[in-house]
Every structure is written in C-alpha cells, then in structure tokens.
Amino acid sequence: MPEVQLSPVVLIGDVVASRASTDRRGLHRAVEAALADTNDRVEHLEPLEVTVGDEFQGVYPHLGAALDAALRARVVLLPHADTRYGLGRGTTTTLDEVRGIKDGPAWWAAREAIVAVEDQAQRAALGQVHTAYRLAEGERDEMGTAVAVDAALHCQDHMVGSLSARSGRLLRGLLEGMTQRELAEAEGISPSAVSQRVRADGLAVILRCHDLLRTLP
Template sequence: MSQIQPSPVVLIGDIVASRQSKDRRALHRAVERALADTNERVEHVEPLEITVGDEFQGVYPHLGAALDAALRTRVALRPAAESRYGLGRGATTTLDKARGIKDGPAWWAAREAIVDVEKLATRAALEHVHTAYRLAEGESDDPGTALAVDAALLCQDHMVGSLSERSGRLLKGLLDGMTQRDLATAEGITPSAVSQRVRADGLAVIVRCHDLLKDLR
C-alpha cells in the first residue's frame, strides 16, 4: 500500500527590529547570504526568497526540512540580526506566479505561527522564542506532533538565543558538519577550548535536537 504524501510546509521568516539597523543595505546583504546558504544545504520545494520589506519565505516537502531551514537561517544571521519564523503545514496555491502571490491554508497557518511568536517574545521570560509550527485547519497530521514540536522549539530557541557570538559561530560550524578541530583552527583557539564551549553552552544538545527534528515528515 502506498503511503500518503504529507502536505508541504510553508516557512515565513522576518527580521526582528530591522528598522533599527544602522546599515540596512548591509543587513539586506547578510539576509541574502544566509538564505543562499540555507537553500544550498536544505531540500526545498520553493527556495527561501526575500519578498516584501524584511520578510522572506519558502516551501518545504516535509516538516523536518522546514525546521532545518529555520534553525540554519537564524544561526547564519546572528549576530548581524535576529529573526523569527512561522511554519505552517497544509495545501498551498499560487494566485499570481509572475508576482509571486501565494495563498492557501499552509500560508495562513504559517502567518498565524509567526504572529504568535511575535506575541510570545514580548514576555521577558520568553524573549528568545522565535519559531512556531501550526497545522492548517482540517490537516490530517497528528496534532500531538505539533504540540511536541512547539515544546522542542521553545527549548531550542532559548538555548540558541542565549549563545555568545563565538558560540553561535561554533554552532553553525557543527550544523555544517565541521569537526571540533576544524572549528578550533577557524577560531584560533585550542580544541580543548572548543570542547569546553560545546559542553558548557549545550551546543551538542542543540545539534542533537536539530538532528531529531529534521527527520520529521
């Protein structure tokens, strides 16, 4: 019996407090580089592209790929900018291909998710929360999975948001498959210093969480 293909997952992202940037041109270039890096590394249906203002969006074949893209892009953008993400699973429709106008339940769910993230982040205790996942109405995916994913994202986001600039670079390197020895050379520090940061900042925990989440269909 053939398995039913899961609905695609839409990712909507935007830059937090982008208007406060002192060099918006440099910020725009940083976003372009981050999106290009993610598009090269993560399987997609539609690549991440800048749309209007400081927003970008893409479509992924399954939940794990969308989660992979969200974390990679957030880490690549820090510390130049902080970013937030709404993921929505459901049907998608293109209303105007030439203008890139999209519609459908997955887009509505992703928009709901990013609005919820923005609201949560106004609370001091949840200021590092930057990613949420929502199912479109009527979607057949297990609602329990959505709740479990959001719980994992709360913890992952808090850990990522608490990282220093150097630890953020180390995390990106680990996500890209670099060894701790490679990272030590790149940072100009000893392998022992890298190992200490990996343990103290929970980088291995973030990577393991990411590896588990990106396998979700």
C-alpha cells in the same frame, strides 16, 4: 494501509527590529547570503526568497526540512540580526506566478505561527522563543506532533538565543560539518576550549535536537 500523502510546509521568516539597523543595505545583503546558503544545504520545493520589507519565505516537502532551514538561516544571520519564523503545514496555491503571490491554508497557518511568536516576544519569560509551528485547518495530527514540535522549539530557541557570539559561530560551523579541530583553528583557540564550549553551552544538545527534528515527515 495506503501511505498518507502529507501536505508541504511553508516557512515565513522576518528580521527582528530591522528598522533599528544602522546599515540597512548591509543587512539586506546578509539576509540574501544567508538564504542562498540555506537553499544550497536544505531540500526545498520553493527556495527561501526575500518578499516584502524584511520578510522572506519558502516551501518545503516535509516538516524536518523546514525546521532544518529555520535553524540554519537563524544561526547564519545571528552575527548581523536575529530572526523569527512561522511554519505552517497545509495546501498551497499560487495566485500570480509573475509577482509571486501565494495563498492557501499553509500560508495562513505559517502567518498564524509567526504572529504567535511576535505575541510571545512581548512576555519577558518567552522572549527567546523565535519559532512556531501550526497546522492548517483540516490537517490531521493524530500523534500530537504539532504540540511536541512547539515544545522542542521553545527549548531550542532558548538555548540558541542564550549563546555568546563565539558559541554561535561554533554552532554554525558544527551545522556545516566542521570538525572541532577545524573550528579551533578558525577561532584561534585550542581544541579543548572548543570541546568545553560544546559541552558547557549545550551545543551538542542543540545539534541532537536539530538532528531529531529534521527527520520529521
């Protein structure tokens, strides 16, 4: 059978409650630094860039890369602010190269996804959900991947959102390939204390979920 050519995946992100920040300039610098770091680590078709207000966007060749970028950007930014993400698979069009105006089904699907996240945030029980994935109309999903990905994201988001500041830093370090000994030295704690947090806070589970999700085509 001929190989099916999958459409790219658009990622739209924004900063939660950014207007409440007392240091808007510092927050903007932190966002730009986080996006640059993510762009260096994750394969992309179009890099993550700040667009208007507190929103940013990028385009990825496959779903796994988009999911990888979303988690990395969120974890890097957590000391400064929380962020939410909408991912959409479909075709894309550039209406204006100079002004960077994008259009097409993938963008509409990503926008639908991030609106769904915003709506869910109004319910206390789903307040930790920060990422959603949608398929554009006409995109095939014979294996039900979209539903399975959303289910995994609900669990991953809840675990990440429940982490303490220190455990969040440990998760970032692990995502960047640091060893537990290196993390212990950076935090000024013992390697056994790092190991205990990795187990007790589910960091190993988050990493395993992330490793599986980023293999998705």
